[in-house]
Amino acid sequence: METTTMQMTIPTGMRQFVTSRSKEKSEMQNAMLLYPYIADYTISYGRAAEILGITKTRLISTFAKLGIPYINLSEEEIDEEIEMYDRIISKSK
Numbered sequence: 001m002e003t004t005t006m007q008m009t010i011p012t013g014m015r016q017f018v019t020s021r022s023k024e025k026s027e028m029q030n031a032m033l034l035y036p037y038i039a040d041y042t043i044s045y046g047r048a049a050e051i052l053g054i055t056k057t058r059l060i061s062t063f064a065k066l067g068i069p070y071i072n073l074s075e076e077e078i079d080e081e082i083e084m085y086d087r088i089i090s091k092s093k
Contacts, residue, residue: 001053027052031062045070 010018021029034048043051049059060070073081 001051027054028062028066031059032066035063035068 018029030052031048034043034051037043038045038048045059046056049056052059054062063070
């Protein structure tokens with residue numbers, strides 16, 4: 001993964017959390033910087049993982065540790081997806 005250095009303006013109280021961090025914390029923070037772009041469909045999970053130099057599975061796991069679900073559907077939407085799947089499978093038989 002290629003990296004770059006940039007200047008950011010952050011609240012003073014955040015400095016200690018941003019400057020002294022482990023590799024895991026750094027990866028988590030970088031993933032969170034990309035999350036708004038995943039959430040608004042600007043980039044995919046796969047593209048975000050590629051940018052971070054990690055696998056998509058690892059990125060999904062990182063978000064899961066933070067309580068951010070990979071699949072964010074309501075029960076009704078899940079039921080609709082299952083019904084669609086069942087219809088497709090029954091037509092292919």
